[in-house]
Amino acid sequence: MIMIDTGDRIAAKAAQMARPEFIAAYPITPQTVIVEKTADYVESGELDAEYIRVESEHSAMTAVIGAAVTGVRTFTATSSHGLALMHEMLHWAAYSRLPIVMVNVNRALGPGWNIWADQSDSLAQRDTGWVQFYCASCQEIFDTIIQAYRLAEMEDVQVPVMVNFDAFVLSHTSMPVEVPDQSDIDAFLPPYRALWKIDPDDPITCFNMLPQSEFGALRKDLHDAHGRVKELIPGIASEWKERFGSYHGGLVEEYLCEDAEYIIVAMGALGAEARVAVEELRREGMKAGLARVRLFRPFPNEVFRRLARNRTFIVVDRNVSIGSGGGVYSELKSGLYGFANAPVHGFIAGLGGKDLTFGEMCEMVRKVADGRAADVEWWGLEE
């Protein structure tokens, strides 16, 4: 079935078809439509789940944790300030090894109030232990949400997964999406079987005090699970492609990279814009390529080390770590250090939803090629 709809409504559809048994959510622009539509699915009987309309995002994530320890599949969604309010419980979910799936619509954090696209919200949660995907189309949103459950619930993963996409550019933009039959989704994503759960017949205490002697080992176990995530995602994406046809890359979507001298690195909807830039630059005779980061946590260092030989990277970050720089830029540089000497240029651009066109990305690449670019530049600010 082809469904033509916005990113938010596609995300709600994917959540419905993943058959979570529990949803707790709190509305925030521009995620609100997901909260509304999933509530509608439950009230109409199209989704058989408990739905709690909580009083804050902190309680949304906490309630999801409470339900997840009973061994049921869970879903929630948030954005920006809501994600920031969840911060403490994001750690709790990951360190509890609960395979929760959450959508985050990337939006700027205030002040000043700004509801537009900016990845600084989820980048600020990079150290919480969650796997982070970033999507570039509504089809990818649908596919990634279903795949996220498959990944999170694997026995040697057991890690929560955050599926991110850009405010308005994707959340409120309609695109055609191929939606598989429910039976085919069910075959790809069987019912969740928890490895452990709260049960009065077999009482356990979860998350009590953890002595120094045990603490580091449990953190390493989570870190190691992230390592396995990188090994497992390509297989999940390939299986999806075989079953349903759509494919968005594994850890990184590589486009025209084989002979590329200049590779644009971008994440989220900017990755789709960068693809157009690459085609434009190719028409001009420049050997350009795109490496779109689908997975930010764990970061695909291995992919970039492979791509790095004789290449120049141009990173476009719609986010900033104040005092450091673009999030993808610094991850990429630290991942390459000691493995490759590829030059890496960073552009911090499009913050707070400011438009960034493929033409501007072409100009960034030309500037780098001409030797006019600094290591890091803030792009497109009014002089």
Add this chain to the structure above:
Amino acid sequence: MAVKNLPREELVRPGSGGCPGCPSSLALRVTLKALGKNTVFAIPACCAVVCLGAYPKTAFDVPVVSIAFEASAAAASGLAAGLKRLGKQDTNVVVWAGDGGTYDIGLQALSGAVERETDFIYICYNNEMYSNTGIQRSGATPYGAWTTTTWTGKTEQKKDMPAILRAHGLPYMATAVPGYPEDLFRKVRKAMSIRGSKYIEILAPCPPGWRFPMDKTVEMSKLAVDTGAWALYEYENGQLNFNLKSKSILEKKTEPKPIEEYLKLQGRFAHLFKPDRNEQVLDEIQQRSLADWERFRKQVECGVA
């Protein structure tokens, strides 16, 4: 029910990390006797987390989900919904939280859970301070009490948390003390028999925090009732019903003992007695208590809570 007839089954195992004379542990033991094994606990940051013991051991013989400080009522919401999915609606979902996690940082989540009519029992063991961090002032600390953040005595009154809960229109709430275990037992059993959100607040006189000998916990909790510093009552169907000695104080059949008798045994109020008696503050505390009882009488008389 007489104390000797309480169930013999112990669901708090030996090896609890509680201090000697811990009122929370005393009350928890009785509470679990009432709840039985078909129970799940959510416990936020508080002394009870320490009493659980450290991984991989636990002092609880029922499942416990330890959760962040402000989050226990939200966790209970998720637990209750998850258990419902598993067809285990009959499992008691219980929060066991201190006054900091209830009156202050956890108030939002508690208010939300009660407004949503979550089917759970929220139990606050109220030791009138942040005890786990070492005796700091909370919203439940009484006027005049020394803490390590009110060195010369708290200058504000405690908030009336039970009234805030009643304003949510919940079906049942009750107060209790560890010194009357049969009363606590009955109230927990009563809460279990009612669907929806139930709130029980247990006064928890804390020997190290209140500065009194560890063998006086039970006595101190009874003295709180006898002096009228603490009222034992239940709230059901919009009606307040007082229990035990509090009933006769309400009905003026018994005069409450002077509140000084309760205060002077606690080191946290020592500055009110020496080097000189602080008559003004002592009188304020006494008058405030008597005014509370007048308010209770009017509420009962008018049928409002």
